[in-house]
Amino acid sequence: MPESLRWLAGAPFGRVVFTENALPAVRPMYHLVDDDRVVIHGQLGSVLPRGHEQVVTYAADEIDPTTRLGWLVTVTGLAGPVTDPAEIERYQSLLNRLIPLPHDQVIRISCEFVAGIELVSSTLPRAAD
Amino acid sequence: MPESLRWLAGAPFGRVVFTENALPAVRPMYHLVDDDRVVIHGQLGSVLPRGHEQVVTYAADEIDPTTRLGWLVTVTGLAGPVTDPAEIERYQSLLNRLIPLPHDQVIRISCEFVAGIELVSSTLPRAAD
Numbered sequence: 516m517p518e519s520l521r522w523l524a525g526a527p528f529g530r531v532v533f534t535e536n537a538l539p540a541v542r543p544m545y546h547l548v549d550d551d552r553v554v555i556h557g558q559l560g561s562v563l564p565r566g567h568e569q570v571v572t573y574a575a576d577e578i579d580p581t582t583r584l585g586w587l588v589t590v591t592g593l594a595g596p597v598t599d600p601a602e603i604e605r606y607q608s609l610l611n612r613l614i615p616l617p618h619d620q621v622i623r624i625s626c627e628f629v630a631g632i633e634l635v636s637s638t639l640p641r642a643a644d
Numbered sequence: 645m646p647e648s649l650r651w652l653a654g655a656p657f658g659r660v661v662f663t664e665n666a667l668p669a670v671r672p673m674y675h676l677v678d679d680d681r682v683v684i685h686g687q688l689g690s691v692l693p694r695g696h697e698q699v700v701t702y703a704a705d706e707i708d709p710t711t712r713l714g715w716l717v718t719v720t721g722l723a724g725p726v727t728d729p730a731e732i733e734r735y736q737s738l739l740n741r742l743i744p745l746p747h748d749q750v751i752r753i754s755c756e757f758v759a760g761i762e763l764v765s766s767t768l769p770r771a772a773d
Contacts (some may be wrong), residue, residue, distance in 0.1 A: 541703045591667055
């Protein structure tokens with residue numbers, strides 16, 4: 516697994532960035548990283564209207580507001596609903612440990628583009644693999 | 645000023661969400677709130693290619709990873725470059741106090757849609773004005 520996805524896997528939550536009614540939208544989400552894919556859950560109709568696939572970006576970061584040091588990772592790829600009942604059950608079990616909120620959609624994002632930046636000083640950012 | 649914009653004004657930084665090469669993109673940014681508009685700075689060509697206006701969403705949140713309580717605010721509106729030299733100088737002076745990094749573009753976002761949610765418990769989110 517690339518270092519960027521390991522950072523993402525260790526983050527408490529992230530944000531899904533997508534298009535909603537032709538406008539840029541962002542929602543905080545809990546996630547897990549499964550075999551180089553990102554899995555999130557949400558309310559049906561918000562991220563994937565009518566269950567249609569769409570390209571989204573998922574982002575997480577941990578940036579210290581005082582030192583401004585930390586890291587940020589973005590993943591861009593096709594998001595689609597998980598439809599296999601056994602997979603849904605497994606993901607929901609894992610995601611419910613993170614936050615036991617009602618959600619009717621488990622979404623899996625393929626990681627077509629992964630970008631990670633470590634902010635090691637205010638002048639020398641380091642790119643991760 | 646709506647309560648949501650007061651939360652945003654007090655946040656250390658936020659994230660601009662926009663379309664880049666037809667893909668959803670997100671960048672962490674420092675911001676200020678000026679007369680019900682959000683002002684950010686960035687590298688020319690990333691948020692506004694060739695200085696063209698585009699609709700963006702700007703988001704900030706403060707969510708405690710343990711209690712999952714806090715707030716989140718999103719602002720959606722037309723982003724355009726600030727072109728008046730006196731305004732650029734004033735904004736750069738204010739933004740440079742936040743982070744003295746090179747930036748060649750000062751961007752102002754009109755707040756057409758403002759949404760604020762306060763997470764007061766895991767089951768009872770409260771919408772702000």
